[in-house]
Every structure is written in structure tokens, then in C-alpha cells.
Amino acid sequence: MAIYCRNCGKAMADDARFCPGCGAQTWAPGPYPASVTRLVRPRAGRMIAGVCQGLANAYAWDVVWVRVITVLLTVFGGGAGLLAYVIFWIVMPEEPIVLPPPASPYQPPSQG
Numbered sequence: 001m002a003i004y005c006r007n008c009g010k011a012m013a014d015d016a017r018f019c020p021g022c023g024a025q026t027w028a029p030g031p032y033p034a035s036v037t038r039l040v041r042p043r044a045g046r047m048i049a050g051v052c053q054g055l056a057n058a059y060a061w062d063v064v065w066v067r068v069i070t071v072l073l074t075v076f077g078g079g080a081g082l083l084a085y086v087i088f089w090i091v092m093p094e095e096p097i098v099l100p101p102p103a104s105p106y107q108p109p110s111q112g
């Protein structure tokens with residue numbers, strides 16, 4: 001599965017952090033490798049349980065629109081938005097606590 005640069009549309013490797021074509025940073029940068037689901041409820045930026053924020057992070061959506069659609073589905077969709085929210089709340093894992101990386105033991109080789 002390839003991802004595409006939002007800036008220039010060039011295909012990139014799944015784990016690429018920057019576009020090889022234009023150098024733009026890829027969407028949804030995070031501590032998770034591409035093989036691990038990004039569909040988690042983040043601890044930062046959440047309003048209730050972090051479901052909307054998590055979906056926005058995972059799919060590079062605008063969290064405001066995710067919330068608006070959820071509310072609209074709840075109000076006008078017979079509670080479908082609320083139902084979906086609760087389901088996502090149950091199935092989405094909470095973001096693990098990310099510890100700061102330890103100081104790197106790597107020392108650049110000194111020239112003389």
C-alpha cells in the first residue's frame with residue numbers, strides 16, 4: 001500500500017517521513033511504524049474519549065469536520081453518530097504513553 005504526497009502527489013514508501021519529490025512532511029507523523037495501526041485514541045487533543053481526534057490523526061482528516069459530522073449524524077441521523085462514537089470508543093485502543101527516547105549512545109566519529 002503506497003501513500004501519496006499531499007503536496008505534489010508523488011507516491012512514497014509507507015514509512016517515509018518526508019516526500020522524496022518535494023520534501024514535504026508526510027501526513028500523520030507519529031511514533032508508530034506503518035505496520036501498526038494508527039487508529040488509536042490520542043491522549044492529547046481529545047474532547048471526550050479522543051475518538052474524533054484519533055480518526056482525524058489516522059486518516060489525516062480535519063478533526064473539526066470529524067466532530068461536526070459526528071454531531072450531525074447524532075442529531076439528524078437518529079443517533080447514528082453517537083452509536084458510531086461509542087463503538088469506536090470501545091474498539092479503538094488508547095494511545096500508549098510515549099516515553100522520551102533515552103539519550104543515544106551513538107557518538108559521531110571524530111576526525112582526529
Ligand SMILES: [Zn+2]
Pocket residue numbers: 005006007008009010019020021022023024
Ligand atoms: Zn511531494
